[in-house]
Amino acid sequence: MEQALQKICGEKRTTTDPFELAPYAKDVAYVPAILVHLLTNPLPKAVVQPISAEEISSLIKWAKQGKIPVTVRGGGSTAYFNCIPMKSGLVIDTNRLQGFSEVELDPGSPKKMVWVKAGMTWKDLDDGLRQQGCAVCSSPSSAPSATIGGWVSMGGLGIGSVPYGSVHDQIMALRVVTATGEIVELARPDKSPARNKGSEQASLQFNDLMGTEGTRGIITEIKLLVRDVPEKEKHLLAVFNNETDTGAMMSWLGGEQFTSLYNVHFSSPEFIMALQKAGYAQEIPPGKYSLEIDLEGKRDEVDQAIALIINYVKLQGGTLLPDEVGAEEWADRFKSLRLEQTLPSLLAAEMTLPVSNFAAFYKRLSKLGQKTDTLCVTYAHLVSPGMALVMVLYPSDELNLIRYIVDLSFTCDLYKLGHSLGGKPYVIGFWNTPYLGKIYDKGERERRRRRKQAADPQALLNPGKGYNPPSIILNSYVFGFGMIMIGLFRPLVLKLLKGGKGQ
């Protein structure tokens, strides 16, 4: 195996050394080994780092011959085992696919775009573009680590999604290696179907690559819309007394559709408290709900929006903090994990939720937290005029196996709560396969399975993710029942361990 892979990628970009392989069996989430090994075989047999689509094509053809499962890994910055092998096999690490083309203009429109390779991080791309007076339209909150290909393969929602939509809406074309090893270029369907060279033979379509976690093809390069660096930026930080006023403010911001509204970030009082205990965010009054409102665009548009926002904040009983507080919040937008200084070993649920239900969600979350003696730490982004991406974190202790396992049941409670208010788990990966029925209706699930079958009939690419629960334990009914049972023990375990509020 090693020799065959070295022939394709060379000695330096191929490894079968167990020491090197071990990190590729992990992502950002800690999952107890007992659970991982019960359900998966995550240690790859080999990891390779190709530098071209041609190398990836050869790798896929080789894997296809030996029926070896292939998992693609970018930044490894998600928490759902999206990039972790379920059945060992080969991991293709895309981090050596680096670089982007000159900015080009779309004929007949003012749109600017670049071809960017899949392994670049969003921050590196943005830094590079800014040297040329351009910027990415939106980016994930993990921009320093998430790769271009990785975010496209996930949900694609983040900072800047309010004006620019999901990253999927910003892609004009893709270069992809199919599950049979063909290299194809797929243009956005509404652009020019004739440019889909080879796609018919490969049965692969443009939308097959959007948010499908590397299960239908391997993205090597993306033609991405970019924007000019805005004339003016302003970062306001408003604080409110309660979730109702905060939710109303978020709804209003989404509804007004200011052209300069770039991002809105919510922090709960618990999130702010956790940061303050670690020495950050000292300027924010304790107990307040905060909204960071980021405006970017033409000078007059930003100025007009500021005036309106100032008035509406007052109307909602809120207060705007000094400019430098907002600027600092923006500068630290990729550093939410600082709260782990106060609360290490966090568990989480991440979901999309209608903004109109945000206040109700938060109220019920607070009650749930009180009832179960669980400190819930929440932050959220507005990702469209009517939708928020909400992250709820709660402390556990990975050093205590029983505590950690019973705590996992609370994630299920959070998804149930979100679902009752129109929310959906944001990403599927492996761990969220029990929630597939909450994310897609029956017809959509069936359509997804058909597309997977058409694009990857041998189920070579990232098996176990995104379509069916790969184990009976993850069947929604079995899993749901199991979580209820485990959840019944949680109060007792927390009581015995004297604390559901972390350390």
Place this chain on the structure above:
Amino acid sequence: MKTIEELREQIAKTSYICGSCGSCRSVCPIYREIGWESSAPRRKIALAKEVFLKKKEQQATDQYAQRLQECTLCGKCAEICAAGIKTRELWLNLREDLRARGMEHQNLTQMALQVKTTHNISTFPNENRLDWVDDLDEVEVEASKAGSEVAYFVGCVSSFYPMSVGISQSIVSLLDRAKVNYTVLGSEEWCCGFPLIAAGNSQQVTELAKHNLEKVRSLGVKTLITGCASCYHTWTHEYPTILGGGLGFEVLHAAQYLAGLIRTRQLEPGNLEETVTYHDPCDLGRNSGIYDEPRELIQAMVGVNFVEMPHRREMADCCGGGGNLAAVDKDLSQAIAVHRVREAVATGATILTSACQQCVQTLQMAARQEKLPLEVLDVTELLWRSLEE
């Protein structure tokens, strides 16, 4: 000084904070060259978590030790860390632990013995500390001169290494030109101890720190200056901790001191028609917060076209020469340096300056190896050249 048990507890606590997000990965010069996850800071912390928090001692393998020592201590991972971990401190603690386990790289053990024997990092006796003065025709350098206002702490590299003595020669020439009443410690200058701290051998530094402090205090100077970014960091950040208190005099990097002389017009920079860029040394910039004064010096020279590299100030890339990396893996150190000199060339600069003798030496070697049309000079050398020309 912390006991090894206290240190291990601190490592365990710090490692628990890491969320493995990988922000550190994309800025790490080591990961950029090696490419495997095992070389990324987040993986090193994950292994530390296994060893110190979960007590899985079997994870402390030779490969683990090698990866921990493959680090320039540049601190860029701390700058970007989403969890706010002071990673540089963590790496130093982990190296202290490696040494306690007897897993320190043999070249670092050798270096520690060398410093113990000669009180410097070279193989030359410390009496040769002022050999570089012999090449100066017009400047007289007097060691331990009574009544001096300023002491110049030269540093091992620009005392002993022929490639770097131009820095010390330029600094004393500039001080002489500005009529500064200064002195040097000569053979009484001992290694500041920075390479030992970086090797996880901070215990051995106490003796060096005590000696150096006593000698400088005995001179009665108001100001101590040094042209070495690592010596500067050690004097300002490590000695007060090691010795437990203030030093009793001001410590400045030569670039800061010379910028002050220019501001007060005690020194008039000359003319130099060159395109120049500046490399922020990690120990002066990111790890000590000094960014502006070296740039002030460059821009004070008439005719200089100053251009910045994309990676600069807090987000400057490392030269590859820090953290004793060259002693552990010379090729890796050189590969990082090559990356940096290429970035400098891409700006259109013909001269790459820095404010650190180690950076200058490492970058010079890389530029020569790559046969790049780039001269690498310390900012003090550049300033002196402007006056000579």
